[in-house]
Amino acid sequence: MDRVEASLAGEWALLDAAVRSDASAVDALLHPDFAERGRSGRWWTREATLDALPDDAETFDPPEVRDISADEVADGVVLVTYVAVRGESAVGRSSLWLEHEGRMRIRWHQGTALRADTTPDPH
Numbered sequence: 001m002d003r004v005e006a007s008l009a010g011e012w013a014l015l016d017a018a019v020r021s022d023a024s025a026v027d028a029l030l031h032p033d034f035a036e037r038g039r040s041g042r043w044w045t046r047e048a049t050l051d052a053l054p055d056d057a058e059t060f061d062p063p064e065v066r067d068i069s070a071d072e073v074a075d076g077v078v079l080v081t082y083v084a085v086r087g088e089s090a091v092g093r094s095s096l097w098l099e100h101e102g103r104m105r106i107r108w109h110q111g112t113a114l115r116a117d118t119t120p121d122p123h
Contacts, residue, residue: 004070006104007078007097014106015065021057023050031098031105039091039111061086078104083114090114 001009010029013019020026027050036044044052063084070080076099084091096108
């Protein structure tokens with residue numbers, strides 16, 4: 001599996017309730033320096049994410065994923081972008097995956113609330 005495929009597989013895994021409920025599976029996907037700026041503006045550290053996801057998994061409602069794309073923007077660095085839709089709410093998501101210890105791990109994730117009339121990503 002190449003870096004882009006591995007990053008996409010990791011992104012999909014993090015949207016799976018079964019994976020989210022398994023702290024060791026999530027731990028294997030998160031880079032040691034992982035951080036996230038959530039849609040709400042909340043700052044998430046690696047530790048806060050590892051603490052929250054197993055509890056969140058029981059009520060996690062996976063979003064509809066639209067316009068997903070991934071591109072290796074530098075050697076060992078993959079940018080994944082997509083729109084996550086739940087009902088009338090749409091969130092632009094972007095993740096930066098880095099090759100670390102022989103596998104791709106998510107280093108940064110950001111969610112940005114989108115207006116309902118936002119046009120899809122052109123690529």
